[in-house]
Amino acid sequence: MGYNSWVKEHALKHKKIVDKLLSQGVGKEEIIAYFDFENMQKKEVDFCPLYQKNKKCHDMSELNCYLCSCPNFRFSDEGIKEIETKTQYSFCSIDSKDGAQGIYGEAIHQDCSKCQVPHHKAYVEKHFDLDWAKIMQPCTLDNKER
Known part of the structure; x- marks a missing residue:
């Protein structure tokens, strides 16, 4: 699966959860709190394949999953x-x-595994938008940006 496909699929999963929370009258702070790793692992098992393995993508005590993927990540399939x-x-x-x-064979990809930037609550609050796809929009590079 390419980056574009993953972003599109993930945006739909993210939107479904946010829409559910909004229908319950939940506000910004509660939405962000809902995306804490421990809560998501219990209530949204299918959101991330690592939840079922009881594994975090980044080694940090308070991991927030709202910005699964980072607004600073840039890619082109x-x-x-x-x-x-x-x-x-x-x-x-x-x-x-x-x-x-x-470096993976003939491909070079960004390795973000040791970076925790987008998973801190303060960062999520600063970049928050109900539409995850809107936050992630700058990540997809088109021909004009290469």
């Missing part, structure tokens, strides 16, 4: 640029000191 004989498909727009470029 077609490739961004050629570096020597490899194709780069993604990068971090803020060049996080905790991120890295991973």
Whole structure:
């Protein structure tokens, strides 16, 4: 599955949960709190494959899953640029000191596994929008941005 497909599928799952919470009269603070890892693992098992394994994507005590994927992540399923004989498909727009470029065969992808930026409650509050896809929109690079 490419990045574009994953983002589209995930946006639908995210919207379904947010719509459910809004129908219950839940506000911003409660929505953000609902997306805490421990709560999501119990109530939204299908949201993330790691929930069933009791595993977090990042090693942090208070992991918030509202911004599953990061607004600073940039990607193109077609490739961004050629570096020597490899194709780069993604990068971090803020060049996080905790991120890295991973080489997987002929592909270069951003490795965000050691970066916790989007999973802190304060970051989620700062970038909050009920529409997760809107927050993630800058991530998809088109031909004009390469």
